[in-house]
Amino acid sequence: MMRIMVLFLCLLAGSLSAQCRQALVLGLDVSGSVDGSEYRLQLNGLAAAMRRPEVMQLILSNPEAPVRLAVFEWSEPRHQRVLIEWTTVQSPDDILKIAQTLEASPRSNAPLGTAVGSAMLFGANLLADQGNCWKRTLDLSGDGKHNLGPHPREVKSALQTAGITINGLVVGADDPNNGDKRYVQVGELSAYYKTWVILGPNAFIEVALGFDDYEAAMTRKLIRELEGLSLSQLSLPNQ
Incomplete structure (x- = not known):
């Protein structure tokens, strides 16, 4: 009986240790409309957003069921490059290493086309490997x-x-001289993502009005995703 109990506890511990509360894939648009400076604003913006204390606190809020993270960039149907392989994020050092890898990533010779549907499929295939996570989310950024x-x-x-779940981060035109056209453009793209891209319960769109705003928009997006899951966890004991 004692051996059976020990075996049961070992299996239970193994099961709990294998859990994760969220698998999060971030897909970054590197098509022809994204120039070299915008590419750096995007990757460095994501790195800076992950370093934000409020984001780090949410990522690390449940060590027993950590977040798993992967990052890829995309353009045409056959161009998806993984920048961060699946990583279980359990400490501030893990987050800093991810941020440093993003900041050190050189731009690849990505083709010019924009294959949003192919990026959705690639992200979904990555998430298919994370079936033991409580929630699986693809963040797709695009301009x-x-x-x-x-x-x-x-x-x-x-x-x-x-x-x-698929959420969208829509990046609007960077040229402030376009005036009201900037808002029309980002409004049209937001409607496009809302209709054809985002998927799942509580899926949403965040907007960056230009790549200069990417860090702030990504910060808001990560907080909303991670905070929502944390709040749902807190509500479980009262149900």
Whole structure:
């Protein structure tokens, strides 16, 4: 009986240690509309957002069920480059290493096209490997509509039963001289992402009005995703 009890406790401990509360994939647009300076603003902005104390606190809030993170960049249908392989984030050092890797990542020779649907499929395939996480989320950043590959509406329809959430971070035009046109452009892109890209309960869109605003927008987005999951955990004992 004692041996059975010990075996049960070992199996239980192993099961608990294997859990994660959220698998989070971040997909970054590096198509032709993103120049070299915007590329750096995007990667450095994500790195800086992850270093924010309020974001770090949320990521590390439940050590027994940590967050797992992966990052990739995308452009045309056959161009998706993983920058951060799946990483279980359990300490401030883990977050700092991820941030440093992003800041040191050189830009690849990405083709010019924008394959939003292909990026959705690639992110969904990464999340398929994380079935023991309580929630699986793809964050897709983009500054334009698709012009190559499967249409996002077809991909969204195919992923309806995948059990994942897709959120969008829409990046508007950087040129402040465009005046009201900037708001029209980002409004159109937001509507496009809302209709054809985001997926799942409580899926949402965050907006960056230019890549200069990317860090702030990513910070808001990460807080909203991580805070929402933390609040749902806190409510469980009262149900």
